[in-house]
Amino acid sequence: MPVSSIPSALAQDPTKIEPKHYQLAFENEYVQVVNIHYGPHEKSALHNHPGGVFVVLTSGPLSSLTKKGKAKRYTPSPASADGFRHSSTE
Secondary structure (H helix, E strand, O other), X not given: OEEEEEOOOOOOOHHHHOOOOEEEEEEOOOOEEEEEOOOOOOOOOOOEEEEEEEXXXXXXXXXXXXXXXXXXXXXXXXXXXXXXXXXXXX
């Protein structure tokens, strides 16, 4: 389960768009920490990730599909951290 940290001032709130997969863990005026969990073969609605930091707690193959149909596949390592800027509208 990756944990994502994104600025709380962003208009798009994944906890409202995808509450099954995104749950608010902590929030203040500087940061929003969201627990993210997808089970095997689960999918989500098309959405954006304006940017942030993630920490991977358990690993598994991940894939995303942009609005234009471009597939991105990766397998993060457990206990790894990274930054990202991803938009499904690319």
